[in-house]
Amino acid sequence: MPRLSAQRGTILVLSLCLSVPSIASAGSIVFSDFGTIQDTVDAFRSAIGGVNNGNAPGPFTAGRREINWDGGGVNAQPLVNMPKDLFLNNRGAFYEPSPTTFSISGQAAPNDATLARFGNINSTYPTTFTSFSNPRMFAPTNSIVTEQVFFQPGSSKNIPAVTTAFGVVFADVDRARTTSIEYFAANNKSLGKFYVPPANNGLSFLGVKFDGGELINRVSITTGNTVLGPNDGGAVDVVAMDDFIYAEPKSFASAGAPEPATWLLVGSGVVGLLWRRRPSRLTLSA
Numbered sequence: 421m422p423r424l425s426a427q428r429g430t431i432l433v434l435s436l437c438l439s440v441p442s443i444a445s446a447g448s449i450v451f452s453d454f455g456t457i458q459d460t461v462d463a464f465r466s467a468i469g470g471v472n473n474g475n476a477p478g479p480f481t482a483g484r485r486e487i488n489w490d491g492g493g494v495n496a497q498p499l500v501n502m503p504k505d506l507f508l509n510n511r512g513a514f515y516e517p518s519p520t521t522f523s524i525s526g527q528a529a530p531n532d533a534t535l536a537r538f539g540n541i542n543s544t545y546p547t548t549f550t551s552f553s554n555p556r557m558f559a560p561t562n563s564i565v566t567e568q569v570f571f572q573p574g575s576s577k578n579i580p581a582v583t584t585a586f587g588v589v590f591a592d593v594d595r596a597r598t599t600s601i602e603y604f605a606a607n608n609k610s611l612g613k614f615y616v617p618p619a620n621n622g623l624s625f626l627g628v629k630f631d632g633g634e635l636i637n638r639v640s641i642t643t644g645n646t647v648l649g650p651n652d653g654g655a656v657d658v659v660a661m662d663d664f665i666y667a668e669p670k671s672f673a674s675a676g677a678p679e680p681a682t683w684l685l686v687g688s689g690v691v692g693l694l695w696r697r698r699p700s701r702l703t704l705s706a
């Protein structure tokens with residue numbers, strides 16, 4: 421279990437007790453850590469459903485999904501402009517907003533270590549960023565905002581879904597109250613915005629589990645204050661991400677929630693877009 425430690429900075433709190441989130445939210449349990457984060461990540465995994473459902477088609481009533489970005493083999497090249505539906509069918513994750521481009525870093529191929537940890541973008545990044553699950557990582561490449569929208573994993577019809585918990589491992593968070601995750605219900609109401617603790621050249625983790633009936637349809641992640649490109653340091657805080665961990669996404673019906681009429685209008689457009697794209701490259705493994 422996580423421990424309070426001045427050196428390691430582990431924080432596991434009920435948000436009702438401490439003001440970690442910037443927006444108070446009833447029923448939120450915050451898992452926050454920096455430095456050696458393994459125990460807090462494992463505690464979050466356990467709290468949201470100990471079973472990793474992997475690529476198995478849903479619906480499931482319990483368990484979780486994870487994306488570690490590590491598929492592709494030992495000679496994987498950086499995946500520039502990752503398809504936003506790459507993990508839609510097998511993990512229920514779709515990435516937005518539409519003008520944003522996302523990239524998965526490469527493996528450190530023999531004689532070319534610069535391919536790892538976004539060294540293809542800046543040769544100092546393999547030193548700046550540390551991976552949690554080796555070797556690959558994830559980042560937006562023309563923005564500091566990543567949004568993940570939830571769908572029922574394994575659904576050929578891209579059924580809109582909700583979850584109750586979501587967390588991310590971050591690399592090289594330097595500035596306090598800058599890198600964050602904001603959680604949204606299907607009606608776009610914010611369920612709370614939570615900041616990630618800094619760990620220069622190290623790892624940070626933030627995960628929030630809602631247990632007051634809140635249902636998350638979308639998360640908006642802000643990474644640092646600068647798009648990947650320049651050297652990290654001074655006023656420039658570039659941040660990359662590794663593992664995404666979230667409770668099993670369930671359809672509105674499975675979650676016992678009515679599907680908001682306003683979301684249906686938006687969702688129909690999204691689903692139409694997704695149908696046209698027919699996701700087919702869902703090969704990266706957990």
Ligand SMILES: [Ca+2]
Nearest residue numbers: 488490553556
């Ligand atoms: Ca990884």
Ligand SMILES: [Ca+2]
Nearest residue numbers: 594620621652
């Ligand atoms: Ca740094």
Ligand SMILES: [Ca+2]
Nearest residue numbers: 592594657658
């Ligand atoms: Ca940084």
